[in-house]
Amino acid sequence: AQSVTQPDIHITVSEGASLELRCNYSYGATPYLFWYVQSPGQGLQLLLKYFSGDTLVQGIKGFEAEFKRSQSSFNLRKPSVHWSDAAEYFCAVGAGSARQLTFGSGTQLTVLP
Amino acid sequence: EADIYQTPRYLVIGTGKKITLECSQTMGHDKMYWYQQDPGMELHLIHYSYGVNSTEKGDLSSESTVSRIRTEHFPLTLESARPSHTSQYLCASSVNRVDNYGYTFGSGTRLTVV
Numbered sequence: 001a002q003s004v005t006q007p008d009i010h011i012t013v014s015e016g017a018s019l020e021l022r023c024n025y026s027y028g029a030t031p032y033l034f035w036y037v038q039s040p041g042q043g044l045q046l047l048l049k050y051f052s053g054d055t056l057v058q059g060i061k062g063f064e065a066e067f068k069r070s071q072s073s074f075n076l077r078k079p080s081v082h083w084s085d086a087a088e089y090f091c092a093v094g095a096g097s098a099r100q101l102t103f104g105s106g107t108q109l110t111v112l113p
Numbered sequence: 114e115a116d117i118y119q120t121p122r123y124l125v126i127g128t129g130k131k132i133t134l135e136c137s138q139t140m141g142h143d144k145m146y147w148y149q150q151d152p153g154m155e156l157h158l159i160h161y162s163y164g165v166n167s168t169e170k171g172d173l174s175s176e177s178t179v180s181r182i183r184t185e186h187f188p189l190t191l192e193s194a195r196p197s198h199t200s201q202y203l204c205a206s207s208v209n210r211v212d213n214y215g216y217t218f219g220s221g222t223r224l225t226v227v
Contacts, residue, residue: 044218
């Protein structure tokens, strides 16, 4: 079965600084990978996804993620963080014929003014 | 703009009451899911459906039940609510395509059982 690990429970960055959120997955074949963002009291919004092809994926709100098969990673990046990016971020992997998503435990992002 | 709707957004209810959390989507998605999420915690799949009259239990044991009589509607029912059911419940849907899938989530229902 697939699994997802987000090693950082909480990250704090200053507004304007760069951001990288880590995600490692476990799956025997090429996985489908996703990043979601959750604002307080809200559902999850899809930021970006990787299925195949170019390993650098562009998403909404200026986010990008890079799939590295050798490291089993799919880290999320943003060159300059805005205060509105403060939220919880979830990495997810989808695999198998059922194509269900397995979510990581999330990383809470705090943005300092 | 989300095309999947959950009602109510917030619910405070007494122990022993029967409740139904509503979830509807207008995208014609075949697959629908219910997740339970405690504050600051990961999402746990409790029920899913691949289509009308199809329902399955998820990874996390739950005392709730679901039904899928119509494609667009996937309600979750607790026959007798308990304080341990206090949590946020998220509904999601997805298309049944191998080359393009990802979940669309509702805004969630935050349930408090007192």
